[in-house]
């Protein structure tokens with residue numbers, strides 16, 4: 001696997017690349033848009049090309065863009081729906097300019113809408129975004145914590161979207177904390193084996209493009225999106241070691257979105273690299 005962290009860009013591309021390199025990362029995830037705004041600035045083409053060159057020199061590809069949290073492709077509100085679709089298209093374009101291969105997005109929430117109508121809206125939005133996706137980029141759908149009306153909380157639903165759209169540049173990201181919150185038990189070797197088998201059957205290992213590796217303190221099926229330090233939550237070292245041991249997953253990109261400060265990042269990277277080096 002290629003491990004990396006979600007990196008803030010507040011100190012610039014160079015600082016983020018340097019921190020990633022110093023921590024032993026082989027990939028990184030960033031926000032290339034303001035994560036809390038619908039209106040986005042015009043992409044700075046030269047700066048994005050510099051970011052691509054910096055990553056290439058430091059062996060940090062394939063890298064990941066996380067789209068803004070505002071995105072809701074299941075919304076009945078036409079303003080929110082079209083704003084979300086525009087943000088998604090914007091990030092796909094910016095990713096191509098920055099040499100970023102994977103664009104990870106949340107799907108959103110059905111709200112009070114029936115799931116069938118919401119599912120059709122998501123599928124239509126994804127088809128429109130994929131119709132103009134740059135050839136170097138893959139759009140990756142992240143599983144949700146499954147709270148109430150959130151879309152994409154189950155492998156069944158994500159698999160159904162893959163089949164409904166059937167585009168080669170569409171993939172899936174599994175966030176371990178979200179999976180746990182949605183009720184997937186992944187804290188023992190046997191449970192992880194069942195989970196990986198279900199991923200194979202419903203998603204397919206080729207379509208599974210990346211992981212968000214996060215531990216959690218939310219009870220199993222608790223439907224809340226909270227991340228915790230690797231090995232220090234309810235998934236624990238046993239769960240992560242089991243997951244990292246699968247030969248089919250060893251080529252994947254894996255981003256840590258763990259909380260805390262620089263010292264926590266160091267500890268979390270060290271833990272995941274240790275667990276990867278000594279498989280179950």
Ligand SMILES: [Zn+2]
Nearest residue numbers: 066105106142
């Ligand atoms: Zn996310």
Ligand SMILES: [Zn+2]
Nearest residue numbers: 142175212257
């Ligand atoms: Zn995530």
